Every structure is written in C-alpha cells, then in structure tokens.
Amino acid sequence: MKIDLDGIVIITGNYGSGKTEVSVNLAAERNSGGTEVRLADLDLVNPYFRTREARHQLRNLGIEVILPPEQYMTADLPILAPQVAGAIREQTAMVILDTGGDDVGATVLATLADRLQGISFKMLQVVNPFRPFTETVEGCLKIKSEIEAASKVEMTGIVGNANLIDETQAGHIYDGYEFAAEFARQSGLKLEFVTVPEILKADVDTGRFACPVLTIKRQLVPPWKQAVALT
Amino acid sequence: MSKVLMKGNEAIGEAAIRSGCLNYFAYPITPQSEVAEYLARRMPEVGGVFLQGESEVAVSYMIFGAAAAGARVFTTSSSPGISLMSEGISYMAGAQCPAVFVNIMRGGPGLGGILPSQADYFQATKSLGHGDFRLLVMAPASVQEAVEMMMDAFPLAEKYRNPVMILGDGLIGQMMEPVEFPDSKKTEPLNNDAWATSGLDTRKSDTRNLVKSLFLDPEALNNNNLLLKSKYEQMKREEVRFEAYNTDSAYNVLIVSYGTMSRVCRTAIDSMKADGIEVGMIRPQTLFPFPEDQIRAAADVTHCSVVASIEMSMGQMIEDIERSVQGKKPVKWFGKCGGDVPTPEEVVA
Numbered sequence: 001m002k003i004d005l006d007g008i009v010i011i012t013g014n015y016g017s018g019k020t021e022v023s024v025n026l027a028a029e030r031n032s033g034g035t036e037v038r039l040a041d042l043d044l045v046n047p048y049f050r051t052r053e054a055r056h057q058l059r060n061l062g063i064e065v066i067l068p069p070e071q072y073m074t075a076d077l078p079i080l081a082p083q084v085a086g087a088i089r090e091q092t093a094m095v096i097l098d099t100g101g102d103d104v105g106a107t108v109l110a111t112l113a114d115r116l117q118g119i120s121f122k123m124l125q126v127v128n129p130f131r132p133f134t135e136t137v138e139g140c141l142k143i144k145s146e147i148e149a150a151s152k153v154e155m156t157g158i159v160g161n162a163n164l165i166d167e168t169q170a171g172h173i174y175d176g177y178e179f180a181a182e183f184a185r186q187s188g189l190k191l192e193f194v195t196v197p198e199i200l201k202a203d204v205d206t207g208r209f210a211c212p213v214l215t216i217k218r219q220l221v222p223p224w225k226q227a228v229a230l231t
Numbered sequence: 232m233s234k235v236l237m238k239g240n241e242a243i244g245e246a247a248i249r250s251g252c253l254n255y256f257a258y259p260i261t262p263q264s265e266v267a268e269y270l271a272r273r274m275p276e277v278g279g280v281f282l283q284g285e286s287e288v289a290v291s292y293m294i295f296g297a298a299a300a301g302a303r304v305f306t307t308s309s310s311p312g313i314s315l316m317s318e319g320i321s322y323m324a325g326a327q328c329p330a331v332f333v334n335i336m337r338g339g340p341g342l343g344g345i346l347p348s349q350a351d352y353f354q355a356t357k358s359l360g361h362g363d364f365r366l367l368v369m370a371p372a373s374v375q376e377a378v379e380m381m382m383d384a385f386p387l388a389e390k391y392r393n394p395v396m397i398l399g400d401g402l403i404g405q406m407m408e409p410v411e412f413p414d415s416k417k418t419e420p421l422n423n424d425a426w427a428t429s430g431l432d433t434r435k436s437d438t439r440n441l442v443k444s445l446f447l448d449p450e451a452l453n454n455n456n457l458l459l460k461s462k463y464e465q466m467k468r469e470e471v472r473f474e475a476y477n478t479d480s481a482y483n484v485l486i487v488s489y490g491t492m493s494r495v496c497r498t499a500i501d502s503m504k505a506d507g508i509e510v511g512m513i514r515p516q517t518l519f520p521f522p523e524d525q526i527r528a529a530a531d532v533t534h535c536s537v538v539a540s541i542e543m544s545m546g547q548m549i550e551d552i553e554r555s556v557q558g559k560k561p562v563k564w565f566g567k568c569g570g571d572v573p574t575p576e577e578v579v580a
Binding site (some may be wrong): 015016048049059128130132133135163164165166167222223224225 | 234235236241262265268269347402405407491494495497498574
C-alpha cells in the first residue's frame, strides 16, 4: 500500500508526538518516488530538535527546506518565513508544513488561513500513545479540537507514530496501530499511515495493517548519535 | 510500570509529582519552559498548585515561604533566572529550608543564548548567592537519571534542611527518552515539627517556631555558619555519587565529564577502544560533593599519564579536578561554550 498524499499537507499533533520526524521522512519518501517536495519548518515553539536539524541532508536530496534566515535560526523568536505563503500559492507537487506542538504550535496556521482559503489540503494529526496526554483516544480527541480551534483549520487525517525511540519493539508498533485505528473510528478521520523505524522493519509484519507504512530513518538525534542517512 | 516517552522537562515535572511535591512556583525561560507548561496541566489533575511568579526573584521567595511552612516545594529555571533567584536561595540556606531548584543551563554570560551549556558550574557549586553556604548539586546525564535524581532530591533536601540543585544542560531538558518512575523512590516528608512554621494546630505544640537567616549576635551567626559547615562536611562523607566507565582498562587518559557531555565522551571512548586506544572516564553525578577521592585514585595509577576535563564551559570543573589530582598528573581542558555540543570526533582529536 502506497502513501496517497500530495498537494499541501499540514502536519500537526501534540507536543513531542513526532511531527518533525514524520515530516522529514515523508518528504524524503515522496521525493524518492519522484514527487517534487518542499518542506516548511513552522515550528515556532520548540527551541531544539526541529526540522532545521535535517536541512543539509534534505537539501542534498534536492528537497527545498523553508526556514527562517540562518542568523536567527537559534533565536528564541517566532519567525515565519515569508516564503511559506509563496510555497502555498505556487502549488508545488507537494508542500509539507511542519507545525509546532499542541494548539499553541498550530496557532501559526491561523495566520495562513487566508492563503489556504479555496485550496484543497490535508491536515494530519500525529499521535504517539506512549506520550503524556495522548495515551487515550479521549486525550487525542481533545488535542484535535484544541488544534482545530487554534488553527481555524479542520483535521482530515491521522498518522500513527507509536514509538519509544531506541526502545521501540514490534509490540509497541502493533498496539500503536490498534490505537490509531480506534482513534480513526471514533473521530471519523482517515488513518493515512503508520510509521515503523527502519531498524524494526524486518521484525514488523506490516500485512497486519489496513493502511500504508512510512519507514522512519531517525534524524533528530542527540550529539552522541548519528542520524540515519536519508535516500 | 510501563515506560512513557518524555522530554526531560516534562519528566522532571512528573518526577516531582511522584515524589509527593505538589507545590511548584516558576517563571518561564527557554530551555526549561516545558516544565511549567506540563505542570500547568498536571498540577490541577493531582490537586497541586502551579503558580507563575511575576519574576524569578518573587519565585525564590514563594519557595522560601512554602519551605518555611514545611511543604515540599520546587522550582525550575535556566541560567539567568537562577541568577535572579540566588538571593532567595542564600536566605534559604541560612535559614535551613529544604527545597529543590532545577537549573536547565543555557549559554551565558548575560542573556547568552538558548542552546545547551554547562557554564553555571561555578555558580552551582561555589558562588550561588552571598554568604558561606553550599548546595547539594546533582547532574543527570539522561532523562531517566533526571527522574531518579529529582525523586532523591526531596528527601536529601529534607535530610540536610538545605536547598538541593539539579544541574542539567539544555539537552537534558529538551531531549526525549523513554522513562519510568520507580515506586521504590517514593518518600514521605520527614517530620518537621521541630522547626517548620506550619501552625500550632497542625504541630500540636505550645512553642513557636521561627525560620530566619538573621543573626545579629556575632557568636550566634558564627555558630549558625559552623552548623551549616558541619552539614556540608556530612554531605562530603555521605552523598558523593559518580560513575566509572572503562576504568578497568589500562587507560592512558582519564576523562572527567558530567551531564550529557559525558555521553558524547562515552561514544568517543567506545570508538577509540575500537581503534585500540584505552580511555577511562569518571562521571561525577554529584558536583558538590565532588568525587575527589575517586578521581585522585583513578588518576594516580601508573598507566594514566594525563587527566582531561571535558565540559561545555571554558574550564570550570577543571579547578575541582586539579584540586582532586593534587598535582600528581597533568590536567588538561577541552570544551566549547557557544551552544554547539562538542562532537565525539572532536573529543577524540
């Protein structure tokens, strides 16, 4: 099953749900499939571990990464690059907007609401049931309505991103799939895909999933670890 | 209990709740603001209090007040905010009040930057505020260790009736790792009827307790300082914590490094070992008391020719290492202090 996404895709979710890891890997996956991809870092709330950490790898692959100017990259300032609005207007084959966490992080989308008017797009909620406040479907539904209220945009789909980073096992992926599927049932949203870390690919039977799978090559690593090469 | 995936800052907040600390006063500052964000949601769920002060100075006196009244209380901040709290912390040490202060360090001096740093080593271990006092300082290297140190910090603060500091760099606050909260580390507050101003009703006492740091009589002030000194001497005897890595090898170089910097060193040590070069490491888990004897013993072996202090500062811990080694071996420094964390490759070089 292939991931069926193009056009404008907005990645949202609660704080630490894995939005950036999903955005970066989704960009690389679509790019390798021949789709022209632009990725915009709209995370105005997180000080470390943002899309910008993977910018060199992404640019080497030919993916355009839209970021605040280099000299403000480590400033504690909410800078929204003007190119973002342009990217939406120009209708590249695929534009991924990686937002910050929670309703606070999604507020930035309200400033783009005018630009999004009359354009078709997808807005996905990334969920990891091993994170605080989203261990239950009720918690995910609450975050969903908070993000929708702050962004003034309706959610269209779900990304299941169950993981414990280095300690993830196949069982976590299966439980996470069931969780995401239940969230999809209760919310009426489409489960677009679930993620599997590359190192677990051989251990996970993806035939159990009624949705596509995105392989995650981890990019946001602490300085004593190496990011996995993107292709 | 099953593991959850948490940011260091969130885990620090949750660890306080699991330690029975339901009083949190703070003022936001990057890179520790997630503690306040997390506890703003969690404290109401558990019947606790999160109150944002109008400044870090105000926060430090909210902490003083709650501690004086005998409550478990803590705060979190980052470097410039801790500077502002230093006056209140000095008062608390003088008045012998227990509390936990978390510093998720960012670059300095001044406003510095928001990236990780370890440049508050002097501040935490030697010069936090005026007067003759010390903090018990613990430095976690992982999110799990931050949780465990938090859960240990409250009973230690109460044992010594002294503020305890958790000193983490920005990475400890911002990185995500799987954690669990061990029930075995849950503690009940010590009985503080003898000193806390918790009200005569709750204490069932006829005598009034007074918490103060003012001693106008020179002999009384000298005696108070002697009492504080005896507590710091007891900490040196009883609370030293450290971790040794690859010290059973015939290492030529001994690294001393703490916090997340030590994890970079670990990766470097592993890669050098693969190339046939042996390097040992002592990681202080307490910075005060400092593992002086352990570092001296590890340096004073024939195969060790040099000791290296590797820190995200311009050479602060190196002074404690030199004091520990007592001139028996040369002590060198390597570090960076602009927010970039030194890479394993740079440590190897």
